[in-house]
Amino acid sequence: MGAREANFDGLIGPTHNYGGLSQGNLASSRHAGLISSPRGAALQGLEKMAAMHAAGLWQGILPPQQRPYLPALHQMGFTGSDAQIFAAAWEKAPRLMRNLMSASSMWAANAATISPSADCADGKLHFTPANLSTMLHRSIEHEQTGRSLSRAFPFAAVHRALPEQSVFADEGAANHVRLCGARGDQGVELLVYGRDGYDSARAGYPARQTVQASRAIARSHGLDPARTVFALQSDAAIDAGAFHNDVVCVGAMQTLFYHELAFADTEVMKTDIRAAAKGVFEPIFVEVASAEVPMADAIKAYLFNSMLVQMPGEDRLTLIAPLETQENVATRQFCDVLTAGNGPIGTVKFVDVRQSMQNGGGPACLRLRVTLTEAEWADVHDGNRFTPALHRDLKAWVNTHYRESLAPDDIRDPAIMTESFAALDALTKIMDLGDDFYPFQRG
Template structure:
């Protein structure tokens, strides 16, 4: 049976703004309070989706969240009508209003961890929504994320959904941004790799000193248990605390994997050789040939990697078996990174081609190509069971492009978030979107 790795990209929400909310994310903090362009951001994301579809990849769409999150503000003590709640928050606690308007759900690599049916004990595709409890503005996402994923992957015969882990520091879970999977073929059993920043209970693991380590070992282990993964199909590796302190808030900022290949920076992990050996041994037992591409610090510094988002890229396997790397325009603008990539593709060893995309609106807020997509390995039967409304087609691309032009603003500043009209615009847009994507009622305003 044929199998696919489907990329479900997050559709940028109507309140896309630069709130600078993500401590530890250098780009997010450095562009705080600048004027954003929600329309341009959404169109840039859609163009990437369409381009990958045109290249022959199966591409999907994951809907954004309702913002501002009025219910979250009510839980914090603001009251009255929706408009009054927004006005009170703007007057009394503007940072809370900004947090409730975050469009960070566009980075769906953080939406959930996904294990394909070939790896799980019950032979179903498993989803665990990430609690994202390290950041308040992201911790409020998982209830809606769970409903959206449930509407996309609804057939219980093929799909299993788990609630987010307990929202405490010991089980900080950032989803697929710290998870990847290695396999010979997408439909065959593989080895799932969980990268963690710290242990909540074991003091043998060092922790970063400046920025928080968002993913815990205990959260990764819990997800593996929930998904019914075998011990010989799982590898845990610790992120280098020093690179977390350099702005590598997620593992997908310093490494990316696909198929049998891991593309990573020399300073990405602790105990790298031991970790690579375990990946090679476990994948080898499954008939795979694990291979790694290490980028030396002498050629590309951690600072250059963070600025360019070289590793926050999409590593894709084409129909002929060759690999393609999707990178942001910032990689071409960085002389050292671009020189390295030219040499990498010229060698023709593993990664044959690099394609560049303009994702400036997302990049300025701290997310690149890899942040924008959630990977789901599916066989033909499972793909047929996915809600067809969320699979990208040429007509859907045209419809979503028109929808963005109709509903999105060209400019958004922090002061605009206090306008109650923005909430009405957002709800009108999302109500129409659920009909376009055939999701049903997934947003609080549609349910309550």
């Protein structure tokens, strides 16, 4: 049966702010304390989705999560009405509240690891929501992520997140690449990890993904061991600011596009992928040397945190890169050389997602890639499938409910909670998510 790749983008939430919460994410740290534009961020995200839909790609939407996340405050001993809890938590635990106000679920690449039905022993599409246990502000996402994925994909196997413990630290599809000859055929799944969870914590920035988490997901999804590759991320990449592998590597179809310092042992990675793909397809490796693009430029411009897609009717792949890649001299010159040849990547298109970029996430961070058969795409919940009508309704919703600007201290305003909850309540009706989708709706 024919299959295609769909991109499900995270809709940016109304509390989008520059809190600088993500250790090891240089862009997040660099822009901490600046004034954000929740309205501008959400509209930028919607325009990227609209462009992908107009190009003929399957495009989906994942809703933002509830912020502030009151269930965590209940669990930590705060009681009373929502307003009383909000005020008391800001007074007694302001650092905790900054984490519980984060709109980081916008980066859907971290939502889950996905294995398409062609790769799984039971012939079903599988999702494992990421526990994101390394960072407090992200560790609160997985329960609502599971609810959201179950709503969007009622036919799929949606697993529970792995234990919220350092041995099983899991960051989702940002450390996962699927290569294949044809979308509907069995592919090779590459799972990249930064450390052994049983070893002591490394020096430098956190290595967020463990090999134990990657192997557990491969087992629970029923992946063929012969078609599954595990690769170690390099310390050099992590300490340069590649907090996820998708900051230095992206792949699509047969092609893996990566920086030469992305992996601890590049030759082993390539050998393992060739062995896993043998008899199915011939992998293509596009390696970018440090001499062409220094690691610092690759990370600052997010060259690899781009979407690598197969456009309808195109033989070569298209790289959907942020404007920052065009503005950086080294990465712009590399893109010119890349597309001038006859390699697998023929076009680079630039999109404006600057609000997301300043918070540490590029075009690839904003989307969760899901390979679906035509029958599976038809069974996706209608409210999660992008259409021009839904685009129009969501733009009106953003312009009605979102603030134009938000300074870091503005998130202490009690009105931001009521505004956010009102916006999300309205969204559940637009996307037909049900009147019990969010915790505040369930009481």
